[in-house]
Amino acid sequence: MKGSQSSNAHTLSPSDEVRNLVKRILMDLRFRNKLVGTQYLEEAILLKFADPATHAMAIYETIALRHGTNRCNVEKAIRNTIRDCFYYGRWFRMKEFLLQMPFDEKYPPTISDFVVEFALRLRYIVDDRISTGVFVRPALVNGL
Numbered sequence: 001m002k003g004s005q006s007s008n009a010h011t012l013s014p015s016d017e018v019r020n021l022v023k024r025i026l027m028d029l030r031f032r033n034k035l036v037g038t039q040y041l042e043e044a045i046l047l048k049f050a051d052p053a054t055h056a057m058a059i060y061e062t063i064a065l066r067h068g069t070n071r072c073n074v075e076k077a078i079r080n081t082i083r084d085c086f087y088y089g090r091w092f093r094m095k096e097f098l099l100q101m102p103f104d105e106k107y108p109p110t111i112s113d114f115v116v117e118f119a120l121r122l123r124y125i126v127d128d129r130i131s132t133g134v135f136v137r138p139a140l141v142n143g144l
Contacts, residue, residue: 018126022046025097025122030089037081040067040074041115048119056112075111083108097121 022042031038040063047059060071067074085091086108098117109117 018049018122019046021125022049022118022122025118028090029085029094029097031081031085032089035077035081035084037077037079037084041078041081044078044111044115045118045122048115049122052116052119052123056115059115078111082111082114 019042022045026038026042027033031041043063043066044059047054047062057071060074063074064071085094098114098121
């Protein structure tokens with residue numbers, strides 16, 4: 001099984017690899033897949049990764065248009081998902097993954113802080129994997 005897994009991973013495009021990496025990290029951190037905010041959060045991270053200059057409201061608007069809702073609902077769903085992970089997930093792992101982000105142990109981070117830091121960390125992982133020629137299964141993610 002392990003051999004077929006790596007051969008399938010090499011056939012994916014880099015954008016599919018990045019999407020799969022984001023999904024894997026979110027699931028490893030115990031973001032619950034059944035919450036719609038997790039899907040919105042994944043898309044927000046990918047949009048920020050693709051264009052770091054994009055503002056939060058533009059991200060919410062883009063996601064809302066894709067899903068036929070409004071940006072307030074998108075923001076609320078993402079906020080609730082982050083809060084859910086903060087209280088019930090593996091938040092101690094999140095602190096290890098997002099090293100640059102200041103954490104208050106009492107309150108979850110803001111959506112903007114979380115998405116910006118996640119996308120930045122993701123960029124470091126992807127750039128490192130591309131420069132070394134290995135894009136599948138980064139060591140940092142395996143440790144989560």
